[in-house]
């Protein structure tokens with residue numbers, strides 16, 4: 001028998017749990033905020049990682065040699081000789097003795113423009129540009145200087161690179177921990193909401209049981225409901241985070257005013273994961289809490 | 299069908315196989331309060347039809363609760379479908395409950411679901427597809443006189459309509475046991491008779507039926523055996539009309 005006088009679609013079966021709960025507004029807001037924070041943490045970590053990589057690349061591509069005047073050579077003379085010796089080393093693209101002007105320019109931030117006395121002894125520096133593919137090692141540079149009978153200290157920036165690497169690891173770990181904590185918080189919020197929902201819908205749950213529903217059937221109703229809600233709320237948060245990221249990118253980005261946090265458009269794609277992750281966390285949390293509560297009943 | 303205490307005395311060999319419900323010294327209480335049912339001993343043969351009477355508060359609903367497994371006995375052995383219910387783990391109850399239809403005294407319809415969805419609920423729970431049951435549900439709703447109210451929400455239904463809706467939900471799975479708690483409490487006499495005929499019909503199709511009722515007139519006219527609760531104890535009374543019940547109980551035809 002078919003129902004002719006009614007559209008068949010209307011008989012598809014409404015949601016067994018009432019759709020509107022009133023309390024949902026606060027829950028959506030909370031999950032959206034958590035999602036927003038998680039997305040911002042991830043975007044920041046991605047940008048910080050990119051910045052660190054940039055610094056590391058710059059540091060790895062150069063070395064600084066400080067030359068001590070010795071054996072009757074003046075400072076600039078010694079520096080010029082050192083530059084010559086270093087230029088011939090394999091893995092060095094260019095070696096340039098820094099003239100007094102550029103050395104003074106380096107000191108200006110500390111001493112102030114025009115405050116540097118003309119007779120202030122400045123270190124004689126040679127900047128070495130290394131082949132980024134196969135950079136010369138500090139040992140090779142030292143050997144070349146020794147062969148030219150020059151006394152000098154080579155700084156290949158490895159110490160700074162280690163620092164940069166360490167701080168970028170810290171940023172990455174902090175972001176991961178933040179995301180974990182935020183996920184846990186979302187899970188806890190959903191667990192609370194599930195507990196509330198089960199209590200508020202006790203009458204419905206009881207009817208379902210008396211009609212032969214098994215616990216997983218009931219748990220799935222709450223799981224589906226909260227997973228859907230969390231997915232929606234996480235999407236709101238992710239959208240907001242993406243908007244903030246986009247504003248930062250437009251006003252600065254990788255080569256704008258905030259080179260310290262070079263956001264790329266691709267970083268914003270990370271926000272896509274938020275609704276999926278939010279829904280997963282909510283589903284797992286709601287299901288396990290509902291099952292735990294139901295199992296306690298007689 | 300016997301009217302004296304135990305079922306086995308006058309049963310045929312076939313009926314005497316295994317009772318569908320068996321109470322052995324069963325008592326029941328709510329929490330720490332005094333027992334509302336004390337030391338009940340009776341069995342229900344497969345395909346039997348009983349009325350359950352007793353004053354308000356005598357424990358009729360409580361006795362039905364034991365059978366539909368919403369409560370467990372505090373003492374004694376309760377067997378349903380030959381399973382010891384007191385010791386059946388919780389996760390085995392749903393499949394047993396699906397074989398029991400219940401018309402609750404307070405209906406317990408889901409107010410946010412329309413009439414169709416309320417009746418379809420046990421089928422959805424059993425995992426049936428809407429394409430498979432849609433026509434059955436519509437047909438059943440027409441049978442209880444609600445064919446024109448498929449989309450009505452329970453709060454918009456009259457008392458009698460709610461009652462018939464809850465009867466439809468109870469019988470939609472063609473249960474082996476049908477428990478009806480005051481199924482005629484909210485309807486006029488004509489409708490009460492109609493509902494009773496419906497339940498007798500289901501009984502003829504094989505369901506074991508227990509109806510808790512205050513309606514002395516209805517009980518008398520049905521000619522069915524009566525279990526009477528008093529002081530938490532059960533006395534089985536002779537049916538007021540004939541014994542055994544005729545295939546077409548007197549007083550039920552238009």
Ligand SMILES: Nc1ncnc2c1ncn2[C@@H]1O[C@H](COP(=O)(O)OP(=O)(O)OP(=O)(O)O)[C@@H](O)[C@H]1O
Pocket residue numbers: 328331334352353354355356357358359360361403
């Ligand atoms: N959920 C409950 N918690 C505690 N006591 C209860 C509960 N339900 C019923 N009782 C008590 O158990 C006793 C039997 O109640 P029950 O509902 O079984 O009676 P009844 O015969 O169905 O009455 P009625 O004809 O009014 O429906 C009553 O004294 C009642 O107060």
Ligand SMILES: [Mg+2]
Pocket residue numbers: 358359360403479
């Ligand atoms: Mg009652």
